[in-house]
Amino acid sequence: MASEQDLAEQLLRRADTDAAGAMLPIDEVADVLVCFHAQQAVEKALKAVLAARGVEFPFILDIGGLTKLCREAGVPLPDDLDGADLLTRYAAGLRYDDDTVHAVERETASRWATSAVQWARGLVDEAGGVDRSPQPSPKPPMVAEGRRPSLKCSRGAS
Numbered sequence: 155m156a157s158e159q160d161l162a163e164q165l166l167r168r169a170d171t172d173a174a175g176a177m178l179p180i181d182e183v184a185d186v187l188v189c190f191h192a193q194q195a196v197e198k199a200l201k202a203v204l205a206a207r208g209v210e211f212p213f214i215l216d217i218g219g220l221t222k223l224c225r226e227a228g229v230p231l232p233d234d235l236d237g238a239d240l241l242t243r244y245a246a247g248l249r250y251d252d253d254t255v256h257a258v259e260r261e262t263a264s265r266w267a268t269s270a271v272q273w274a275r276g277l278v279d280e281a282g283g284v285d286r287s288p289q290p291s292p293k294p295p296m297v298a299e300g301r302r303p304s305l306k307c308s309r310g311a312s
Contacts, residue, residue, distance in 0.1 A: 158205050158206060158207075158208050159205075159206060159278075159281065159282045161202075161205040162202045162203070162205040162206035162278045162281065162282070163202075163278065163282075165198045165199075165201050165202035165205060166198070166199065166202040166271070166274055166275060166278055168194075168198050169194070169195045169196075169197075169198035169199040169202060169267075169270070169271050169274065170195070170271050172191045172192070172194035172195035172198060172267065173191070173192070173195040173264075173267040173268055173270070173271045174191075175187075175188075175191030175194075175195075176188050176189075176191040176192035176195055176260075176263055176264045176267040176268075177264050177267070177268070178191075185259075185260045186244065188260040188263055188264065189241060189244040189257075189258050189260065189263045190244045190245070191267065192241055192244070192258075192263035192264060192266055192267040193215070193217065193241035193242065193244040193245050193263075194245075195266075195267035195268075195270060195271055196217055196235070196238050196241055196266055196267060196270040197215060197217055197220065197245070199270035199271050199273065199274035200217065200220040200221065200223075200224060200231075200270070200274070201220065202274045202278050203224060203229055203273075203274050203277045203278065204220070204223055204224065204227065204229075206277060206278040206281035206282065207227050207229060207277075207281060209223060209227045211223055215242060215245035215246060216239075216242050216245075217238055217239040217241055217242045218239035218242060221235075221238075221239060229277065231273070232269065232273050234265070234266075234269045235266055235269055235270055235273070237262075237266075238266040238270065240257050240258050241258060241263060241266065243257055244257075244258075244263075
């Protein structure tokens with residue numbers, strides 16, 4: 155069985171893929187499809203955070219319900235995800251009903267997807283003890299030991 159951190163990483167990878175789908179710049183892609191992928195990205199990002207915190211969650215599509223679980227676990231969503239629960243309607247019902255209904259603009263949906271994945275990545279990394287801050291380049295062993303590399307060249311007999 156996968157660890158909570160493994161599950162969180164798996165969900166986050168899937169959320170990242172869905173967020174990429176929500177960023178499709180192709181005009182021929184229906185807004186409802188962009189919003190569906192955004193909903194999937196936000197949903198999986200929230201579940202990744204809950205998994206990383208060891209919080210059991212139901213396999214639901216309801217972003218509002220998952221948001222509530224996050225708050226109860228002491229992990230409030232950032233302000234830039236306010237209103238993201240509007241994406242819940244794109245999880246199933248709207249895909250099979252009237253695709254001319256637009257509750258959310260595609261740019262807003264894409265922004266929510268990207269924000270959710272970035273927010274979740276930070277929390278999942280934190281829970282797993284991962285530090286993604288830039289690290290200085292390691293020095294070659296001789297320099298690290300305070301020795302200077304030899305610049306002598308040996309010449310063979312001519």
